[in-house]
Amino acid sequence: MVLRHIPIxxxxxxxxxxxxLGLVSIRYSGFIAPANLANVFxxxxxxxxxxxxxxxxxxxRCIDLSVAANLALTGMVVAMLNVAxxxxxxxxxxxxxxxxxxxxxxxxxxxxxxxxxxxxxxxxGTMTVFRGIIFLISEGKxxxxxxxxxxxxxxxxxxxxxxxVLSWIAxxxxxxxxxxxxxxxxxRSVFAVGGNPHAAVYxxxxxxxxxxxxxxxxxxxxxxxxxxxxxxxxVAYVDIARGFELEVVAACVIGGIxxxxxxxxxxxxxxGALFLGVVxxxxxxxxxxxxxxxxxxxSAILIAVAFNARAGRSKGRIILKSAEGSV
Amino acid sequence: MSxxxxxxxxxxxxxxxxxxxxxxxxxxLLLVVAVGIFVLNSFASPYFLNVWNLSDATYNxxxxxxxxxxxxxxxxxGEIDLSVASIIALAxxAMGLAAQYGAGTTELVMIGLTVGxxxxxxxxxxxxxxxxxxxxxxxxxxxxxxxxxxxxxxDGAYGGYPDSFAWFGQGYIYWxxxxxxxxxxxxxxxxxxxxxxxxxxxxxxxxxxxxTGALFSxxxxxxxxxxxxxxxxxxSGVAAICLTSRLGSTRPSIAAGMELSVVTMVVLGGINxxxxxxxxxGVVIAAVVMGLVTFGLGLLNVPGxxxxxxxxLLLIGxxxxxxxxxxxxxxxxxx
Numbered sequence: 337m338v339l340r341h342i343p344i345x346x347x348x349x350x351x352x353x354x355x356x357l358g359l360v361s362i363r364y365s366g367f368i369a370p371a372n373l374a375n376v377f378x379x380x381x382x383x384x385x386x387x388x389x390x391x392x393x394x395x396x397r398c399i400d401l402s403v404a405a406n407l408a409l410t411g412m413v414v415a416m417l418n419v420a421x422x423x424x425x426x427x428x429x430x431x432x433x434x435x436x437x438x439x440x441x442x443x444x445x446x447x448x449x450x451x452x453x454x455x456x457x458x459x460x461g462t463m464t465v466f467r468g469i470i471f472l473i474s475e476g477k478x479x480x481x482x483x484x485x486x487x488x489x490x491x492x493x494x495x496x497x498x499x500x501v502l503s504w505i506a507x508x509x510x511x512x513x514x515x516x517x518x519x520x521x522x523x524r525s526v527f528a529v530g531g532n533p534h535a536a537v538y539x540x541x542x543x544x545x546x547x548x549x550x551x552x553x554x555x556x557x558x559x560x561x562x563x564x565x566x567x568x569x570x571v572a573y574v575d576i577a578r579g580f581e582l583e584v585v586a587a588c589v590i591g592g593i594x595x596x597x598x599x600x601x602x603x604x605x606x607x608g609a610l611f612l613g614v615v616x617x618x619x620x621x622x623x624x625x626x627x628x629x630x631x632x633x634x635s636a637i638l639i640a641v642a643f644n645a646r647a648g649r650s651k652g653r654i655i656l657k658s659a660e661g662s663v
Numbered sequence: 664m665s666x667x668x669x670x671x672x673x674x675x676x677x678x679x680x681x682x683x684x685x686x687x688x689x690x691x692l693l694l695v696v697a698v699g700i701f702v703l704n705s706f707a708s709p710y711f712l713n714v715w716n717l718s719d720a721t722y723n724x725x726x727x728x729x730x731x732x733x734x735x736x737x738x739x740x741g742e743i744d745l746s747v748a749s750i751i752a753l754a755x756x757a758m759g760l761a762a763q764y765g766a767g768t769t770e771l772v773m774i775g776l777t778v779g780x781x782x783x784x785x786x787x788x789x790x791x792x793x794x795x796x797x798x799x800x801x802x803x804x805x806x807x808x809x810x811x812x813x814x815x816x817x818d819g820a821y822g823g824y825p826d827s828f829a830w831f832g833q834g835y836i837y838w839x840x841x842x843x844x845x846x847x848x849x850x851x852x853x854x855x856x857x858x859x860x861x862x863x864x865x866x867x868x869x870x871x872x873x874x875t876g877a878l879f880s881x882x883x884x885x886x887x888x889x890x891x892x893x894x895x896x897x898x899s900g901v902a903a904i905c906l907t908s909r910l911g912s913t914r915p916s917i918a919a920g921m922e923l924s925v926v927t928m929v930v931l932g933g934i935n936x937x938x939x940x941x942x943x944x945g946v947v948i949a950a951v952v953m954g955l956v957t958f959g960l961g962l963l964n965v966p967g968x969x970x971x972x973x974x975x976l977l978l979i980g981x982x983x984x985x986x987x988x989x990x991x992x993x994x995x996x997x998x
Contacts, residue, residue, distance in 0.1 A: 460923055461978040465975040471969060582806055586806070627813040
């Protein structure tokens with residue numbers, strides 16, 4: 337009875353994750369101990385947060401390849417702020433990180449909205465520009481753990497009800513996005529814009545503005561993750577999270593979010609991110625070199641996109657047949 | 664009024680003549696930019712106007728340019744390949760592996776080209792046979808191809824290429840003209856002829872403008888796209904040979920981020936990112952412009968990552984400025 341309410345795609349992905357966990361636990365039973373699973377979740381938290389932002393962008397038929405660069409730039413800025421003003425309270429730093437990230441997202445969004453430049457071009461461009469700016473402001477230097485204040489680095493690790501704050505922020509983001517996508521006008525218009533932009537215009541939805549807001553959301557989450565990332569690893573430099581945008585897109589594609597827009601769910605994005613997180617954490621346990629990870633996530637993207645496209649296509653055929661039959 | 668009086672009154676609109684159209688084309692504008700950058704550079708640095716330095720500077724665009732021609736055709740047809748830099752990494756790794764077993768120059772070249780073709784065929788299979796969007800497929804293969812290089816090489820590197828292999832990336836055809844610039848020129852001519860003078864080229868434009876229309880006019884759309892992906896893979900293989908030969912070693916991070924430069928080059932060359940229009944001469948000039956910019960900034964001791972800011976801004980600016988211009992013009996017309 338409960339199973340009927342779980343969509344097929346999410347169900348298969350969830351089952352795949354459970355099978356994966358089962359296989360790894362044959363090799364090393366400690367992997368599925370609650371404490372270790374909590375660690376895996378905490379390790380995947382940044383990916384989950386970013387995947388949710390990316391999901392909204394992809395749903396509106398766009399793509400945001402600048403998230404990792406946005407994350408790195410925000411991380412560097414807050415780290416430098418912390419070095420300059422160690423007394424700055426954490427809520428202020430969080431606000432600055434989110435605002436800065438949202439601003440960078442707004443730049444992407446404006447270029448897509450007002451100038452109608454293809455999102456892939458805009459974000460490929462801003463990706464390199466943001467990275468370059470990190471080099472300019474930091475002069476290529478690293479900011480290391482001993483230069484940051486303990487409050488700054490300690491925040492994301494503070495345990496609360498058994499889980500670190502980083503995990504709680506991911507959970508909160510999942511809940512907020514779950515409500516937003518299903519219960520608010522913005523969430524529904526995101527689906528409408530991606531599903532059929534022309535129809536969306538006729539129902540009074542501003543397509544460009546919705547895409548703009550999607551980029552702002554994605555940017556804000558990238559900014560938030562930027563601070564959490566730097567605090568967690570206690571280091572900031574030009575190259576942090578380089579290439580992470582691909583993992584974020586991979587999480588979305590694996591989670592069944594259609595790159596053509598309009599199809600996808602919060603649960604799918606979260607499961608996609610968790611799948612990659614479990615793979616990443618399982619590799620060292622089963623004695624596979626971490627160098628395999630890039631190829632595995634690449635293959636996972638290909639398999640997921642092929643699988644989703646086939647599922648969608650066969651469904652279309654069936655509808656066509658039944659329509660013919662009824663005539 | 665009779666027809667003859669009409670004909671007598673008819674004054675050809677000089678502003679629409681062929682010569683004028685060429686003058687105000689994107690390619691002409693690019694050429695002016697190229698000359699401008701050339702002049703600026705020669706004032707900015709005393710080392711710029713030296714044939715040997717300029718000859719070295721061509722390496723800034725030759726390898727990327729080779730791929731850019733194939734990518735231009737692919738983008739005109741409405742697809743994109745983001746995996747080109749990873750194909751280079753995989754082809755280079757395969758050549759490095761073969762070199763460890765004592766493969767000669769001929770074998771290395773064959774291996775480089777074959778791996779390029781195979782990678783192209785792999786992309787093509789997913790896009791044309793399974794009908795998947797090329798952006799996602801090539802983002803996936805971008806991870807996969809480079810991922811295989813990482814599996815093979817880890818944090819190691821391959822070296823020990825035969826001496827004669829260095830000819831491709833370090834040799835000269837005649838005086839200051841490098842082997843790479845010669846390969847670049849030959850490829851440019853081939854692609855120029857294919858795109859602008861053959862049925863195949865017309866088909867590429869037709870597919871980019873209207874895939875359904877192209878299909879109904881008898882063009883085998885999927886087959887043309889398959890060939891375009893093969894060509895992009897092949898060109899990445901050629902670029903891999905040149906780059907590996909020039910560097911003399913292979914690391915899995917080889918050519919990282921090159922897909923961005925290639926796409927920028929193509930877009931700067933006036934190819935419409937949404938497909939359907941653009942020309943090969945434009946890409947040639949864009950390649951030279953980007954080479955001159957990188958070289959000039961390098962002479963002024965600007966670090967590579969700062970140059971990438973310029974390239975990123977160039978990519979956005981090149982598309983944004985004409986649209987801003989059109990928007991302002993449209994507003995003025997309304998008033």
